[in-house]
Structures are given as C-alpha cells and as structure tokens.
Amino acid sequence: NAGVTxxxxxxxxxxxxxxxxxxxxxxxxxxxxxxRQDPGMGLxxxxxxxxxxxxxxxxxxxxxxxxxxxxxxxxxxLELAAPSQTSVYFCASSPREYEKLFFGSGTQLSVL
Amino acid sequence: xxxxxQPTEMTAxxxxxxQINCTYQTxxxxxxxxxxxxxxxxxxxxxxxxxxxxxxxxxxxxFLSRSKGYSYLLLKExxxxxxxxxxxxxxxxDYKLSFGAGTTVTVRA
Numbered sequence: 055n056a057g058v059t060x061x062x063x064x065x066x067x068x069x070x071x072x073x074x075x076x077x078x079x080x081x082x083x084x085x086x087x088x089x090r091q092d093p094g095m096g097l098x099x100x101x102x103x104x105x106x107x108x109x110x111x112x113x114x115x116x117x118x119x120x121x122x123x124x125x126x127x128x129x130x131x132l133e134l135a136a137p138s139q140t141s142v143y144f145c146a147s148s149p150r151e152y153e154k155l156f157f158g159s160g161t162q163l164s165v166l
Numbered sequence: 167x168x169x170x171x172q173p174t175e176m177t178a179x180x181x182x183x184x185q186i187n188c189t190y191q192t193x194x195x196x197x198x199x200x201x202x203x204x205x206x207x208x209x210x211x212x213x214x215x216x217x218x219x220x221x222x223x224x225x226x227x228x229f230l231s232r233s234k235g236y237s238y239l240l241l242k243e244x245x246x247x248x249x250x251x252x253x254x255x256x257x258x259x260d261y262k263l264s265f266g267a268g269t270t271v272t273v274r275a
C-alpha cells in the first residue's frame with residue numbers, strides 16, 4: 055500500500071519561480087489537504103478538497119493554488135515563489151472530514 | 167481563532183513515564199487527536215478522544231476533560247524510538263482542525 059505519495063522531497067527555488075508539488079493517494083479518500091509546517095508553529099492548512107472538482111481555502115492560502123480533477127490527485131501550485139514560502143509541505147488525506155489524517159512524507163522547499 | 171498550547175520540549179529517561187499536556191480554547195469541540203512525528207518524517211496518528219476519560223493503546227494513553235479544555239498523552243516504558251515530536255490537534259464545532267506547535271520528547275539512556 056503506497057498511501058499518500060508526495061513529490062519532490064526537496065526543492066530549492068529562486069524568488070519568482072513557479073513549481074507544482076504533486077500529491078496522490080490510493081486509498082480512495084474524498085478529503086485531501088495541504089499543510090505547511092514552520093519551526094515552532096503548528097501545521098497550518100493551505101487548501102483542502104472534499105472531492106473531485108471541489109476545493110476551498112484554508113488558513114494560509116495566499117500565494118498558492120490547487121486543483122482536484124480526480125479523487126487520487128491534489129497538486130499544489132506556487133506561482134511566484136517568495137522567501138516566506140520556505141517551509142515543509144505535507145499533503146494528507148482522510149476518509150471523512152478531518153478524521154484520522156494520513157500524511158505524505160513531505161516536501162522541504164527553500165526559496166532563495 | 168483557536169488556541170492550542172503544549173510544552174515545547176520534554177526530556178525523560180528510557181523506561182520512565184512522560185506526560186504531555188495539551189490545553190485548548192476553541193469554538194466548540196468535536197474531538198482531539200494526538201499525532202507522533204519523528205524528525206524529518208510525516209506525522210502519524212496515535213489517538214483520538216471525543217468523550218471524557220482515558221483511552222489506552224498499549225504503552226500510550228490519552229486523556230480528555232472537555233470541561234477543562236485539557237488533554238494529556240501518557241507514554242509509558244519509554245523507549246529510544248519514542249524520541250519524537252507529539253502534536254495535539256483539536257476539531258472545532260465546524261469540524262475544522264487546528265494543530266498545536268508540538269512537544270519534542272527526547273528519551274535518554
């Protein structure tokens with residue numbers, strides 16, 4: 055069982071560059087989430103999705119975009135990278151809304 | 167906004183017991199979760215409490231008092247592999263989940 059798969063694991067971006075963080079899950083979960091984790095801070099919700107074609111903003115959505123065209127995939131797009139987006143990003147999924155979350159292995163992103 | 171407090175760091179000896187406290191102030195309450203996160207890895211689910219009382223799962227137990235806005239995670243017979251960060255997360259009346267900053271537990275031989 056793969057669970058939640060995130061790529062890439064590490065990435066360095068220059069200011070103003072764009073990139074997409076990929077996330078896919080094979081558990082047929084309707085609910086998917088993107089979090090960022092900064093040192094000394096709790097996980098902060100960026101965007102979430104309750105099913106294919108439905109997404110909504112979380113606490114810290116500025117500078118990010120998402121799409122959910124299939125149940126399995128929930129990519130996160132950074133359009134114009136800024137140093138404030140340096141963080142560790144986690145994708146997660148759950149069978150029901152905010153129940154036990156299954157996390158991907160994370161992406162460590164640095165914007166320089 | 168939601169407010170979830172837990173200690174930043176705790177240190178304990180192998181074989182001992184450690185209790186990690188979590189206090190919360192949220193808009194309503196619909197459950198409290200504990201996650202374990204080893205350094206450089208993803209959080210993994212440990213426990214879920216929605217009613218008052220103690221839930222036991224092997225060496226780990228979690229307690230909840232809704233009237234006090236308080237929970238603790240009890241780790242017994244500590245092992246070196248228990249060195250990790252422990253995250254408290256609370257689901258509010260709108261089913262939104264908020265995480266505490268986490269407690270880093272270091273187990274020493």
